[in-house]
Amino acid sequence: MSASTFRTAEPVPASTRAGTQIRLSNVTKDYGLTHPAVDDVSLTIEPGEFMTLLGPSGSGKTTTLNLIAGFETLTTGAISFDGVDVSRLPPHKRNLGMLFQNYALFPHMTVAQNVAYPLRERRMSKPDIARKVAEVLELVQLTGRDGHYPAQLSGGQQQRVALARAIVFGPTALLLDEPLGALDRNLRATLQLEIRRIHREVGSTFVFVTHDQEEAMNLSDRIALFNDGRIEQLGRPEALYRSPETLFTARFLGDSTVFTLSQATGTTAVWEGEVWSVDSRTVSGLVREGRPAALVVRPEDVRIAADRDAVPPDANCAAAIVRDIEYMGAYRTAMLSLGGAGNVMGRARLDALESDLRIGQPVVAWWRVDRQRVVAG
């Protein structure tokens, strides 16, 4: 679990490298409550892709994963693997590997027996099973632990046994249900690397469920952000972070300062009497005249100036008062209350030049026009 974690990807035979396409068409799961748990979701997960279903609890991400796995039945819609409809297939016929938050290892079986379980179910011969088990235990760096029982292993080791068990039979895709949730911070970082490496080496489709936005941005090719049973936004991590379409997305991923606009057009935005210029390329397509809109700025884009004269011409600014300064180790952030009423809280990441700020000091917060984003909300 040290240097060898970072070894380079080994070539994998083409047959195992090809992932499977998973397509969800208008999938709905309704438990008969006020709101469907999953509400008309359509999503195509490409072969070999690392797709993360991200969202707060109760947003429908886990239900969606359970629908793909077959643990829940669809109310309406269809799910297909590589074009083959699997909507009515029971879970044991879907050939999916699955990783659970609490590992779900069989406590009465040794590591080797756990890993051999899916192979035994597939009627593989004993010598083949032994060879495959040894291979996959090497892949997850657990060689020599074959005879241990799960209770004798640490949480991280147990999750790696579970990972070995879930990939040993060459599943159609790997489904991961918050697999790192029960681990401490350091171990989580190590296992993130491990999962990414194994995704690279195995090359099959991964569907990962989490509520941790950092984990999602770190691992995914694409993120589907869930809210209230629907996909709020789908895209690459940097697209979700840099170009959120809605206030929900902007708030869920990363920190942002949010100005609720009283008026937004393609060229200007109005907030508490400030008229800001807007670059139409940074306005979400979901913003409509007369509907609520907000302007969001990331803390790393907010600069501090002594007065308005010091603000560059291609920037927007607002009056601010420094409320607090937080020391984050690598950098410091200033907590600001913005505007005349001071009822908008904002954050600015400080650089070395801005180190002489005092708490209570009136300043001007500014940001470049092309670093802001106008979202629906």
Added chain:
Amino acid sequence: MTATKTDNPPGTQRRPAPARRRRRATSVDPIPWWLKLVGALVALYFILPTLFVIPMSFSTASTFQFPPTGFSLKLYENFFTDPTWLASLRTSVLVGVLAASLATVVGTAAAIGLHSLTGRLARLARTLLMVSIVTPSIVIAVAVYISFLKWHLVGTLSGYVLAHAAIGVPFVLVSVTSALSGFDPKLLRASASLGATPIRTFLFVTMPLISRGIVTGAIFAFVTSFDEVVIALFLRAPTFQTLPVQMYNSVTVEIDPTIAASSSLVVVAVTVICLVLFVGNRKSR
């Protein structure tokens, strides 16, 4: 504070510390003397009959006498040579094994089925299955007798097995349900995702993990059947009766002291079974 402590000669300052610790150790979860006394009295009350029966089984007298006169294995010889006693023992063992097997299958299936259900109907079903524990045996016996007369099951092996299985089911249900409470249902999903059918999942995952509950339930069901007398009295046929019924006959009809030997054997057998269960549980923990 720390300075004075280290400066003081050893012994002067250290003495109060262990005293405090000792006081705390005794105050953690104390068992008062009167509770121990009550426990001892209850235990004595339970084993008192055994203390009379076992010495009597080695008596030489041909009637009931206490204290026993002499020492012999005559009563045991009677028991193992008399065809009536032996036949009833064989019947009891056969009925017990078959009834326990049936109760185990039914009770385990019911426990697993009811485990994942939470509705009002599930609670009703659970209560109905437990009802025979709180019903007086004579009520069950009469009900069984009346319906079995109609179905021509009185005095038959299947009659005994069905009736005894019915009163054994609650014991299996209780012990398997408690074993299932420690069972992680995620394992079922894991097993399914790995390609196992529900039946194979039950065989290789569920059953091994709740086996202690199943075995405990099965033994309880067997013991319940083995010492059941009221229903068996109603169902008996002149040539086909269980050991408890034969014991009952031997005191009410014949006044045969062989019952002392047979009771002692039953007591020893049940004790051994319970000890095996107890030791087995300890080991697996």
